[in-house]
């Protein structure tokens with residue numbers, strides 16, 4: 001089996017190897033995360049598979065709908081009937097195109113479900129998103145672990161691509177005040193679907209997706225092959241199809257007070273620590289490691305501990321990360337139909353006094369392979385849940 005695969009790999013990219021700067025080993029070893037499996041994501045994934053990229057991680061929370069078919073080369077009508085997951089179907093189809101490609105899928109939201117340690121294991125991240133909030137989170141996550149990401153956007157017959165490389169270019173630095181206000185509004189929306197309210201509604205054609213998706217894949221190759229000289233990092237590229245305009249101009253200069261520039265210089269890799277452990281077990285390991293009888297885990301998202309019916313004032317103790325607190329869950333706790341529910345207790349850090357010690361780290365909103373922020377001995381440390389290493393196995 002492995003002998004056959006090796007032969008196939010060599011045969012697959014023999015024409016690419018005629019290109020003088022082609023580095024087949026780097027491309028076979030590469031790990032690329034593609035966030036979003038919509039119109040752009042389909043094009044990027046198809047290109048990466050054809051290019052014989054070794055490992056592709058697909059992230060999306062959505063299912064396939066009929067409206068996706070006109071712009072998604074990897075999806076079929078039969079996928080809509082059973083509401084199949086975009087990541088599952090896309091991974092299957094790119095393997096049909098090129099069986100050499102190894103994939104891993106995360107059916108989840110980039111904002112809450114992908115650990116930072118996963119970002120740090122990638123060579124490059126490609127954003128195929130349709131909303132600014134997700135782009136902002138992607139930007140911050142990539143900066144924290146020093147990774148480049150390639151943002152693509154399409155609308156109508158137009159599209160643009162930006163390559164963001166830490167200390168060179170930054171998505172947050174080029175946001176306007178009104179764009180930031182729009183993001184703040186979205187951040188307040190309780191669940192994934194509401195936060196991503198633009199999903200599927202951007203008017204566009206498969207042509208813009210093909211053009212921008214192709215450029216994203218090409219820029220990703222340059223990063224994988226460390227071909228910095230020709231990278232678009234620090235430049236913005238805009239394409240307008242009606243008048244055939246191609247514009248390339250410099251990125252906005254970096255701003256000193258930008259919140260995205262946080263970089264985790266030192267990361268402690270704790271092999272015993274996993275997101276599947278209970279809070280109690282995790283604290284025990286942290287106390288041992290830091291030789292301290294107390295430590296605080298800072299959460300990335302608020303954890304809601306109590307909700308109350310506004311009129312009847314009936315309270316319910318819960319333990320749900322705020323991004324996962326959907327309207328559906330809220331409704332379950334309503335004393336009477338239509339009554340408003342308000343959050344009456346939420347926290348953004350946990351310590352040994354946390355009441356739900358038996359809950360797992362995942363249950364309080366910490367995803368596998370995440371790098372958590374821990375305060376111990378009056379200092380802040382960044383600790384990776386390295387026990388989750390096998391979570392990122394590509395197959």
Ligand SMILES: [Zn+2]
Pocket residue numbers: 170171172173174254255258259260261
């Ligand atoms: Zn910035």
